[in-house]
Amino acid sequence: MFHKEKSIQLKNSASALYNNLSVLRIAPRRLTYFTVVHANVVNMVSTSWDGLNYSHRQLQSKEPNVATSTSLIMQAAFCALPSRDLLVVSSQKGIQMYESDGSIMVYWHALDTPEAPTAHAVFARGISAVSDNYVCVGVSSGAVLVFDVPSKGSNITLSEVLEEHKEAITDIASECSGSQECLANLVTADDGGNMCVWKSGEEFQLLNKIPGLDMTCSSVKLWKGTVLAGYGTGQIRLYEAVTGILHAEVNAHARWIYSLDIAPFSGLLLSAAEDSFVRVWHLSITPETNSVEIAHLHNECVTDTQICGAKFCDGDGYAFAVTGYDLSEIIRLVACWE
Amino acid sequence: MSTRTLPLLFINLGGEMLYILDQRLRAQNIPADKAKKVSTVPAWIEEDRKRVMNDIITTMFNKKFLEELFKPQELYSKKALRTVFDRLAHASIMRLNQASMDKLYDLMTMAFKYQVLLCPRPKDILLVSFNHMDAIKDFVKDTPSILSQVDETYQQLIEMYTPLSNGEFQLIRQTLLIFFQDMHIRVSIFLKDKVQNSNGRFVLPTNGPVPRGTQIPGMIRIFSCSGEELTRLQFNNGGNYSSALREGSFEMFGNRVTKLGTNMYSVSRPVETHMSGTSKSSAQHTKVNAAPNPLAKEELNLLARLMGGLEVQKPGSTDTGFRVNLFATDEEEEEALISRPNELSYGVISIQATKDQQANAELTKIMGEFTESGDPSSSASSKGDDLLAMMDGL
Numbered sequence: 001m002f003h004k005e006k007s008i009q010l011k012n013s014a015s016a017l018y019n020n021l022s023v024l025r026i027a028p029r030r031l032t033y034f035t036v037v038h039a040n041v042v043n044m045v046s047t048s049w050d051g052l053n054y055s056h057r058q059l060q061s062k063e064p065n066v067a068t069s070t071s072l073i074m075q076a077a078f079c080a081l082p083s084r085d086l087l088v089v090s091s092q093k094g095i096q097m098y099e100s101d102g103s104i105m106v107y108w109h110a111l112d113t114p115e116a117p118t119a120h121a122v123f124a125r126g127i128s129a130v131s132d133n134y135v136c137v138g139v140s141s142g143a144v145l146v147f148d149v150p151s152k153g154s155n156i157t158l159s160e161v162l163e164e165h166k167e168a169i170t171d172i173a174s175e176c177s178g179s180q181e182c183l184a185n186l187v188t189a190d191d192g193g194n195m196c197v198w199k200s201g202e203e204f205q206l207l208n209k210i211p212g213l214d215m216t217c218s219s220v221k222l223w224k225g226t227v228l229a230g231y232g233t234g235q236i237r238l239y240e241a242v243t244g245i246l247h248a249e250v251n252a253h254a255r256w257i258y259s260l261d262i263a264p265f266s267g268l269l270l271s272a273a274e275d276s277f278v279r280v281w282h283l284s285i286t287p288e289t290n291s292v293e294i295a296h297l298h299n300e301c302v303t304d305t306q307i308c309g310a311k312f313c314d315g316d317g318y319a320f321a322v323t324g325y326d327l328s329e330i331i332r333l334v335a336c337w338e
Numbered sequence: 339m340s341t342r343t344l345p346l347l348f349i350n351l352g353g354e355m356l357y358i359l360d361q362r363l364r365a366q367n368i369p370a371d372k373a374k375k376v377s378t379v380p381a382w383i384e385e386d387r388k389r390v391m392n393d394i395i396t397t398m399f400n401k402k403f404l405e406e407l408f409k410p411q412e413l414y415s416k417k418a419l420r421t422v423f424d425r426l427a428h429a430s431i432m433r434l435n436q437a438s439m440d441k442l443y444d445l446m447t448m449a450f451k452y453q454v455l456l457c458p459r460p461k462d463i464l465l466v467s468f469n470h471m472d473a474i475k476d477f478v479k480d481t482p483s484i485l486s487q488v489d490e491t492y493q494q495l496i497e498m499y500t501p502l503s504n505g506e507f508q509l510i511r512q513t514l515l516i517f518f519q520d521m522h523i524r525v526s527i528f529l530k531d532k533v534q535n536s537n538g539r540f541v542l543p544t545n546g547p548v549p550r551g552t553q554i555p556g557m558i559r560i561f562s563c564s565g566e567e568l569t570r571l572q573f574n575n576g577g578n579y580s581s582a583l584r585e586g587s588f589e590m591f592g593n594r595v596t597k598l599g600t601n602m603y604s605v606s607r608p609v610e611t612h613m614s615g616t617s618k619s620s621a622q623h624t625k626v627n628a629a630p631n632p633l634a635k636e637e638l639n640l641l642a643r644l645m646g647g648l649e650v651q652k653p654g655s656t657d658t659g660f661r662v663n664l665f666a667t668d669e670e671e672e673e674a675l676i677s678r679p680n681e682l683s684y685g686v687i688s689i690q691a692t693k694d695q696q697a698n699a700e701l702t703k704i705m706g707e708f709t710e711s712g713d714p715s716s717s718a719s720s721k722g723d724d725l726l727a728m729m730d731g732l
Contacts, residue, residue: 191505251553296573
């Protein structure tokens, strides 16, 4: 079904963080960028589609004007907006936004870190682009920061702070089917498994709250109005975003899920967990008839590895990439069918 | 990341250290004919062994030290934590050479890394900690004064950790895994038990019981809008899983169920490590460790200073009759020190306790309380003074 291709070597190993792999496909230049977080460093690899050229870059979490600190990075993710692509890095100290090749930092937002450490850790985690001009980033307090991004330049501003969650944000996702008909276009998830469904705009509107069952939702996706959520119990659940109706429940993994991804054109779903497995599923969603189907397609076991990131490399799901804790390579798999 | 990681790291590493030292002390407590092999290290008598264990455990659970340990704070660097354990290991009459100390620390860290990785649920790290605490309690069961210190620590652990959510435990686990990143030292006992591969990576089985709260993977359920189940499908999970075991006890007493964190050493199973064969990972190991820190003096952290104040003897004087060797012979130990790859050295900071005192007025005050004679909390130090005098007289 899927066969292994040559792995991409990394300068550092991947850290055990949720959603620790981000992929950006740059069709005009026939390049794909990958980013993987290692402690306080973002490893970036740019690969040419012919497989011949690789170039590496490392970004350190160094905030301007503060000479001394090194802080741990929680997530690095590409945000693809219609006018530009950004690389957003969220850490214990704040949020940095770079041009997608990591060459220039265009924006820095500092978190309110207390003088002395408190019992509750402070960090930013959960990154997503939403509609045409927003980037949303979650915070450990439960707040979601909404940044307004102009089509070019560094005049990025904090437009709104959404305060619905009481627990640390784990992941954020925007509607990726390309359909303009979906009412909801953003979902945010937290440590307690609670999810909020939003409609973006000058003022974001809360459409629905889906309560968690006290189990962390570590990775979330939104496709055709359906929330796809991966949990610490190894379950995947599919909810109708606006109503909160549970459509499907999958006992997918034997350990904590770390990453979910969807290939929007084909409906392929990728799930990866600490149990060493990456699984491929096929989703069929017809919003008009409220029908949801999910079928299991493929298992890929990365021996002796706790997987921390898995992403499709293209919108059809023809290829996907995987990272694991302590692994210094990005494993690549390509579909065998035509 | 998580500001509540240090107590768990310290207690679990300390527990592993005690298992290893106990095994070595018992191993060196063997009849004269075997003892000839380790000629400069005399056989330990039962009394000495108990005393060493008691001294170390007393220091580990010193009230002031624990107070500082349990404060919310970021995790220390490997270098800084190693300094704390160096001092802890020397909190008794026992002496360890550099090579033995290196090996001890390697074993401690790889063992706890293994336990953290294999924990089915993040909160099971607390059960692992309780396993260590249970064993420590058993080491000092005949000494009521130390026993009460240990009991108090149980209470602190329960108070601090049992209310935490699963997500917060996972953050603690992720913080610990960053600490252990890229460590692939091969441990003989792990290799023999086939829980570690020859490349230093741990075996993660795709069989066995699922964690509590997790279902065996394999089922897909589709529901109607009104909530009734429409379809049920099965898929092949690629592994061989069984139902979860029962829940372990998160209280002071009780069956912890998990074996992780229990003592895997015994006199007949010697502790060995192999340094070679992991050159790529060791190079990365250096990169993480050597992050330049302009505020380098902060590395000599509060805990290390506190620990230094409790030290029985001045650092550096290793030439006593109470040396413990983590290798089979003196020659092996010396060889290990010479041949240890540079990138695996811990770069321990050795700064005299007196300089530490000058560095911080508040600390000086606390240290002063430790060294005042007659102060019940400084019993370790005053014993140290006696021992020191005793040593001088030898």
